[in-house]
Amino acid sequence: MSTVQRTGVDDETRTKRTFEYAPGVVDRDDPLHGELLELNMGPQHPATHGVLRIQVLLDGENMVKVEPDVGYLHRGKEKTCESLGWRKFFVHTDRLDYLQPLMNNCAYALALEQLGGIQVPERGQTIRVLLMELSRIMAHLIYLGTTSIDLGAVTMFFFTFSEREKIYALLDAYTGHRMNNTYIRIGGVYADVEEHAEREIRAWLAQFPRKIDEFETMLTGNRIWYDRNRNVGILTPQMCKDWSLTGPNLRASGVEWDLRKQQPYSGYEHYEFEVPVGTIGDCYDRYAVRIEEMRQSVRLAEQALDRLARTRGAEFLADDRRYVLPPKSTVHTSMEELIHQFKIVTDMSLPKGEAYHAVEASKGELGFFVASDGTSHPLRCHIRAPGLMNVQAIPVLAEGRLFSDMVSIIGSLDFVMGEVDR
Amino acid sequence: MVIVKRKELSLAEKLYLPEVLRGLSVTFRKMFEPKVTRQYPEEPLPKTEVTRGQPRLVVNEDDAIACVSCGLCEAACPAYAITIDGGETDRAIEREPKRFDIDMLRCILCGFCEEACPKDAIYMSDELELADYSREALIYDIEKLKRPKAALQKRIDYVNRINKRWQTPSST
Ligand code: SF4
Ligand code: SF4
Numbered sequence: 001m002s003t004v005q006r007t008g009v010d011d012e013t014r015t016k017r018t019f020e021y022a023p024g025v026v027d028r029d030d031p032l033h034g035e036l037l038e039l040n041m042g043p044q045h046p047a048t049h050g051v052l053r054i055q056v057l058l059d060g061e062n063m064v065k066v067e068p069d070v071g072y073l074h075r076g077k078e079k080t081c082e083s084l085g086w087r088k089f090f091v092h093t094d095r096l097d098y099l100q101p102l103m104n105n106c107a108y109a110l111a112l113e114q115l116g117g118i119q120v121p122e123r124g125q126t127i128r129v130l131l132m133e134l135s136r137i138m139a140h141l142i143y144l145g146t147t148s149i150d151l152g153a154v155t156m157f158f159f160t161f162s163e164r165e166k167i168y169a170l171l172d173a174y175t176g177h178r179m180n181n182t183y184i185r186i187g188g189v190y191a192d193v194e195e196h197a198e199r200e201i202r203a204w205l206a207q208f209p210r211k212i213d214e215f216e217t218m219l220t221g222n223r224i225w226y227d228r229n230r231n232v233g234i235l236t237p238q239m240c241k242d243w244s245l246t247g248p249n250l251r252a253s254g255v256e257w258d259l260r261k262q263q264p265y266s267g268y269e270h271y272e273f274e275v276p277v278g279t280i281g282d283c284y285d286r287y288a289v290r291i292e293e294m295r296q297s298v299r300l301a302e303q304a305l306d307r308l309a310r311t312r313g314a315e316f317l318a319d320d321r322r323y324v325l326p327p328k329s330t331v332h333t334s335m336e337e338l339i340h341q342f343k344i345v346t347d348m349s350l351p352k353g354e355a356y357h358a359v360e361a362s363k364g365e366l367g368f369f370v371a372s373d374g375t376s377h378p379l380r381c382h383i384r385a386p387g388l389m390n391v392q393a394i395p396v397l398a399e400g401r402l403f404s405d406m407v408s409i410i411g412s413l414d415f416v417m418g419e420v421d422r
Numbered sequence: 423m424v425i426v427k428r429k430e431l432s433l434a435e436k437l438y439l440p441e442v443l444r445g446l447s448v449t450f451r452k453m454f455e456p457k458v459t460r461q462y463p464e465e466p467l468p469k470t471e472v473t474r475g476q477p478r479l480v481v482n483e484d485d486a487i488a489c490v491s492c493g494l495c496e497a498a499c500p501a502y503a504i505t506i507d508g509g510e511t512d513r514a515i516e517r518e519p520k521r522f523d524i525d526m527l528r529c530i531l532c533g534f535c536e537e538a539c540p541k542d543a544i545y546m547s548d549e550l551e552l553a554d555y556s557r558e559a560l561i562y563d564i565e566k567l568k569r570p571k572a573a574l575q576k577r578i579d580y581v582n583r584i585n586k587r588w589q590t591p592s593s594t
Contacts, residue, residue, distance in 0.1 A: 088500035091532045155449055162458045172467070176474035176546075182532045190537075191584035217448055220429050223438045256423050274424045288426035327585040331540045338540055345538045346497045 036064065041406070043072045048410060049146055050417030052391065061402050066395040070388070073421035081381035086112060087186070087348050089381070094180040096383065097419035099142045100135035100362050102175075104419075105184035107359040110265055111368035112186050115355035116323055121315040123308070124188030125266045130201070130304035131183065132266070132359070133297040137208070138167050139362030140290045140297075144215060147287075147411030151228050156218050163211050170201055185325075187318030193308060202305050205298050212294055219287070229283035233397040233409040236281060243396065244389045247364030249413060252289045253281030259360040271303050283412035290414075323348060349376045363387055363414055383422055387415030469548040471576040474533045476526060478547040478569040480578070484513075487568065489543035491519040495535035503528035504535060515541075524567060526552055526560045536581065545574045545581065 037058045042048040051072035057065035077096065081089040093108045094101035106128050113120060120128075145160035168178040174197040175181040175190075183190050193201075219225045240250045250257055258275040260268040276292035278285030318324055325344055326337040352374040358367030364386025371380040390413040397409045434440045460467070469475075477495075479487045491508030509520035536546050547569060554560050571578070 084500060088498070088534070091500045091530060091534075155445075165458065173470055173472060176472045176533070177531065180530070180532075182534075214448065218445060221431060221435045221441065222445070223431065223435060223441060226431055226435075252426075254425075276424050276426050278426050279428060284428065285426065288428065292424060292426050325537060328542065328581065329585060332542075341538070341540050342494065345494050 035059070043069075046150070049415065050420075052410075052415075052417055052420070054394065054406075054410075056398075056403065056406070058403060061404070063398050063401055063403055063406065066398045066406075068391050068394050070391060070417070070420050073417045075422065077422040078381050078383060082378055085348070085377045086350060087344070089378075090184070091180070091182050094182055095418060096385065096422055097139070097361065097363065097366070097387065097416045098179060099139040099416055101179060101181050102131040102171075102183060103135040103139075103359065103361050104366065105182065106132055106266070107357065107361065107366045108368050109184045109186055110359065111355050111357040111370050112323075112350060114357045115353055115370055115372060116186070116350045118187050118318050118320055118323060120188050120266070120318055122267065123192075123311045123314040124316040124318070126304050126307045126311065127189050127193055127316060128184065128266050129268065129271070130193070130301055130308065131189075133301040133304065134167055134171070134201070136297045136362045137294050137301075138164055140294050141167075143290060143362075143411070143414045144219075144287075147408075147414075148219060148225070150407045150411050152224060153218065153222070156215065159211070159215060159218070163208065166204055170197070170204060173197060173200070185317065187320055187324040188316050192316050195312070198305055198308055202302070205301055205305070208298055209295060212291060216291065220291075226284070228404070228408050229287060229412065231280070232283045232401070232405045233412060234280060234282045235393065235397065239393070239396060240281075243393045245364065245393055246386055246389070247360065247362070248286055248289045248293060249364065249390060249393070251276065252278035252285040254279055259358055259365060263358070265357070265359060271300050273300050273303075283408045286412040286414075323350075347376045349374060350378075358384065361386060363390060363416070363419075366419075383419075385419040385422060387417070387420040390415040391420055469550075471548075471580040473548045473550070474531050474546040475548045475550045476529065476531065476546070476552070477524060477533075477535050477544050477567075478549070478574060479522065479544055479564065479567045480542065480574055481568050481570050483571070486513060487518070487543055487564070488515070488541045489519055489522065489539075490515050490517045490541055491522070492517075492540065494538045494540060495544055498534040498538035499529075500532060500534060501528045501530050503530075519564065522564045522567065524562050526562055527557060542578070545577050547574060547577065 039056045039058055040053060041056055042053040043051040048054065053069040053072065055067040055069060056063050077092050080092055084092070090105060090108065093104040096104045141160040141164045145157040148156035171181060172178045174193060175183040235245065235249060235253045237253045237255045240253050240255065246257070254277050256275055256277050259265070260273075261275055273296045276289045276296065278289050321340045323344065326340050330337040331341050350372045352372055354369070354371045356367055356369045358365045365384065366386055367384035369380070369382040369384065370378055373379045393413055394409060398406050479489060482488055491506050493506055493508070496504040496506050503525045505521065505523045506519050507521040508517055510516065511518040531546070533546050535544050552560065
């Protein structure tokens with residue numbers, strides 16, 4: 001990461017702010033001081049956002065040692081990929097980070113396309129950008145809702161969920177499912193966005209920034225939100241690098257690193273958008289960065305819709321009979337196409353080699369590493385799930401702090417266990 | 423790049439109480455907005471031709487299914503939900519399934535079977551509700567899967583519409 005630029009605050013101010021509020025200093029007069037208590041948080045604790053178990057060693061209210069324990073949702077996705085084959089694994093990518101199924105679909109498809117050397121037509125790429133930005137908003141809405149309900153703001157949860165519900169309704173009407181859309185295919189997308197769907201998405205996007213303002217009214221100047229997030233869980237850029245944190249967590253620490261800018265894919269280089277970065281890197285900055293990211297996603301999605309309006313009727317799926325199913329009507333009439341259909345469904349193989357492709361997902365860099373030996377089944381499929389790295393950062397941030405900060409830290413790091421355990 | 427603002431609290435915000443009232447005003451305003459909740463079984467979600475419900479076998483005008491038990495849907499199914507045993511028939515299509523089971527408990531409604539079928543025999547219906555008293559009852563056989571073409575017509579038209587591409591056969 002040589003191009004990383006540090007912005008905002010210098011190290012000294014950062015350190016000063018870190019210790020402005022220092023609960024790590026144990027209260028010596030506390031009668032319970034020195035008596036350590038081991039506490040299990042999770043795997044069914046509602047604030048651990050899934051089945052994460054955290055072992056906490058408490059001295060009074062201070063956390064002395066924190067150990068996250070992952071694996072309660074392990075379903076062997078990477079191995080499943082090896083046994084299912086290239087095409088069928090798409091449905092499993094939906095179920096990794098189930099808050100942004102379309103983003104996972106895209107990341108996997110991009111890795112396969114890189115391996116197979118497949119060019120996605122422009123319209124296909126634009127549809128993907130639109131869907132990815134909608135997914136990002138969806139995932140950030142969940143972050144906002146769950147984190148605020150954990151910190152006591154129950155109303156927020158319903159505000160964010162009713163907005164998310166609207167995106168689900170749009171996706172339902174356009175992709176056929178609310179969750180687990182399985183909409184992306186190698187070489188493009190399953191079906192074109194129809195005009196009425198474009199109109200509905202545009203109408204939703206037009207009203208959404210007002211809703212973000214409303215969320216901000218509820219939280220940004222809220223004393224409780226402020227006190228529980230401000231200067232809690234500070235991540236320095238160095239810590240982010242040490243623990244390979246990416247995405248909003250890294251940007252909140254003041255590092256401008258966004259794969260959409262640094263390694264553009266799917267034509268992101270043609271879009272105008274800003275990368276929000278924070279200054280201190282505490283829970284509050286991470287919140288502010290995500291809020292701003294939602295606004296930028298709206299911008300991106302609107303630009304994608306404009307491009308869609310310009311390219312209406314163009315190809316959205318690559319014309320490549322090695323990987324892309326032929327259209328139904330030709331299958332009935334052409335023997336050759338029928339053979340393609342059989343070949344692709346039963347035995348689609350990718351050339352020998354390796355590929356890694358990462359996208360800027362809502363939680364960080366989501367990458368798929370695929371290795372092929374030239375057969376229809378992958379030799380290896382590794383998923384770089386940003387959530388796992390985010391979980392790793394919990395002990396670093398939580399140790400030495402008050403137990404009540406744990407909830408803010410877990411919420412602000414934002415992970416989904418489906419992807420962490422995979 | 424934009425650096426996000428770190429808002430400092432104003433006096434009113436620090437005092438908290440005025441802010442509670444302001445927050446409540448947002449909440450109260452919500453009471454007069456239209457309801458967003460839905461009373462589910464009474465008010466089902468809208469279903470369109472895009473909705474991918476459970477897969478069903480189309481019964482054509484000749485009162486028979488078009489399936490030739492080629493097994494392509496079985497091969498395409500990522501959930502291993504389909505089991506087919508093929509057999510001969512006197513009809514013009516020569517082959518038909520003797521057994522065609524879809525385990526609805528396994529099916530994840532992905533639509534890969536519909537995409538794979540070269541005979542337009544299987545389509546995603548808009549039937550979504552699934553409940554029964556035993557697991558066996560949810561393994562649907564041919565009789566349970568059959569649906570008249572008219573019931574699936576909207577979906578068939580939709581699939582034909584989205585497949586209107588590359589009208590010329592490719593060279594690759
Ligand atoms: S919809 Fe998917 S899971 Fe269900 S039977 Fe068809 S291919 Fe299998
Ligand atoms: S439903 Fe279609 S794909 Fe499946 S066996 Fe019958 S003809 Fe083949």
